[in-house]
Amino acid sequence: MEAFIANIQHFNVHDGTGFRTVVFFQGCTLQCKWCQNPELKSRIPSVLYHKTLCVRCDACLQVCKNRAISITSRGELTTDTSKCSRCFCCEEECYYLARRFSSRRIELKAVLKEVMKDEIFFRRSNGGVTFSGGEPFVQHEFCLQLAKELYKNAISVNVETAGHVPWQSIEKLIPYIDTFLYDFKLIDSKKQLYWLGADTAIIMDNLKKLSAAHRRIVIRIPLISGINDTDEEFGAMMNFLDTLETIRTVHILPFHQLGSLKYEMIMENYEMSDKEVNNQARIMACAEIAKKHGYFVDIGGSSFI
Ligand code: SF4
Ligand code: SF4
Ligand code: SF4
Secondary structure, three states, X not given: OEEEEEEEXXXXXXXXXXXXXXXXXOOOOXXXXXXXXXXXOOOOOOEEEOHHHOOOOOHHXXXXXXXXXXXXXXXXXXXXXXXXXXXXXXHHHOOOOOEEEOOEEEEHHHHHHHHHOOHHHHHHHOOEEEEXXXXXXXXXXXXXXXXXXXXXXXXXXXXXEOOOOOHXXXXXXXXXXXXXXXXXXXOOHHHHHHHHOOOOHHHHHHHHHHHHHOOOEEEEEEEOOOOOOOHHHHHHHHHHHHOOOOOOEEEEEEOOOOOHHHHHHOOOOXXXXXXXOOOXXXXXXXXXXXXXXXXXXXXXXXXXX
């Protein structure tokens, strides 16, 4: 069994207890306008083209049998992704690392072998493996099989999800998951449609079902200035969480711009390039609202109780 895996990151300390090895899955079902991993939204690998590293040797053009790469009228390289078969020949041919793909198909055995290299650190730090992305549940069968293998080896598995997937794909993983890191971004349905690009009633529905079935859920809120950090929106989100039984912890993740270059590399317009990064007063105000609702609050998302 294979999955499109973007990265396997070792020694992460933000996505669960102890040292975590994070497996980043390709693919997502949402289109959040503030996404900082836009290369992972597509279900197949995205082309990342680093213009400043490119020396225009044109080796990629010559190697592409599908003629997917061409030169624009401004003399720049461009890729027609509809013609690209993801053979990865152009990436291999580019000695300047100017051209690469966001993920590769990797065998389950190879992923397992890679994450198990950190076993001793998991045992000593109460750590484990975290599935992230993208949206891991887009490749839910692979997640399930990998989680089962890790469970057999008594390794803790966390999943970071936005919850916009069929309930069945979440449900079958429940027995093997230590902690769900559940993204909760907005409650207003019109705002959801505009900012996340989908009708997201399913996100709240899945969260209700999950909270009834699993005791360890950490709510993660990417806090975006003027969008979900108002008293009204944030307060309404807390009111919704109050109706669930098992939520104790809320992580507030202040918006950042670390992924903005990636939009240029995948040649997509980034609508939020001018968005204010860190409105400290609103971050603290939202943290206070969550605390008043009785939640343990962590700004940055590295504390787990
Ligand atoms: S092979 Fe790399 S350096 Fe050469 S033209 Fe293509 S992207 Fe640029
Ligand atoms: S991956 Fe293959 S088909 Fe796609 S642009 Fe590169 S060489 Fe062409
Ligand atoms: S859910 Fe996450 S990965 Fe998917 S589009 Fe939104 S921010 Fe990006």
